[in-house]
Amino acid sequence: MLQPDISLINNTLRYIGCSDGQADEQMLLAVRNALDTVLTKADFKYRYCKIANLADTPTFLEKEAYASLRPFLNEAALFAATLGLGCDRAIQAATKTDLSQAVVINAAANVFLEHLANEKLKALQPKGVLFCPGYSGSDIIDNKQILNYLDAQKLIGIYTTESGIMIPEKSLCGIVLNNYRFSCKNCLIQSKCDYIKKGTTCYNQ
Numbered sequence: 001m002l003q004p005d006i007s008l009i010n011n012t013l014r015y016i017g018c019s020d021g022q023a024d025e026q027m028l029l030a031v032r033n034a035l036d037t038v039l040t041k042a043d044f045k046y047r048y049c050k051i052a053n054l055a056d057t058p059t060f061l062e063k064e065a066y067a068s069l070r071p072f073l074n075e076a077a078l079f080a081a082t083l084g085l086g087c088d089r090a091i092q093a094a095t096k097t098d099l100s101q102a103v104v105i106n107a108a109a110n111v112f113l114e115h116l117a118n119e120k121l122k123a124l125q126p127k128g129v130l131f132c133p134g135y136s137g138s139d140i141i142d143n144k145q146i147l148n149y150l151d152a153q154k155l156i157g158i159y160t161t162e163s164g165i166m167i168p169e170k171s172l173c174g175i176v177l178n179n180y181r182f183s184c185k186n187c188l189i190q191s192k193c194d195y196i197k198k199g200t201t202c203y204n205q
Helices: 006-015 025-041 064-075 085-097 099-124 140-149 152-156
Strands: 045-050 077-082 128-131 133-136 171-178
Touching: 006 025, 006 099, 025 085, 025 099, 045 099, 045 152, 064 171, 077 099, 077 140, 077 152, 085 099, 099 128, 099 171, 133 140, 140 152, 140 171
Parallel strands: none
Antiparallel strands: 045 077, 077 171, 128 171
């Protein structure tokens, strides 16, 4: 069986709101079991393409929510990744027998997907950061264009609903930007942002 490293364990604990020192043996066991499940069920796949290599520039980037990205688009790329349906099914199965463990498996899957995506992006575009639709007042419906340009449904099995929700659920997509720094300064919904009210941001969860 694959063994989760300590960073995955600690990040999963943080994801469910438990700091490293607060976790008792029962919680640590739950996290380890969840990560074991995720590492066993995950089938990581990704797509990556420089925007300069596309036939045309995606029209969603013309929206005001993406204005801060435009100076970085010359070297930008589109990216999508998924853990496949296995993790979704494991979470769904756990909800029928142990709801609390289902929550931990869900957290572990999110952490593992982010970990694998970050590792892949470090190799593909070392100076790049991933800006996902939904950040800074942008709309997740723009996921549809990104996935269409990457032919993600055919090549890695990511579908979208009409509203832009991705299936499998443990999937992500966005624009990779070199030397981009996230900021709330120019966000269209800054004045009514729930994240800011909670003392955090949409890009630092």
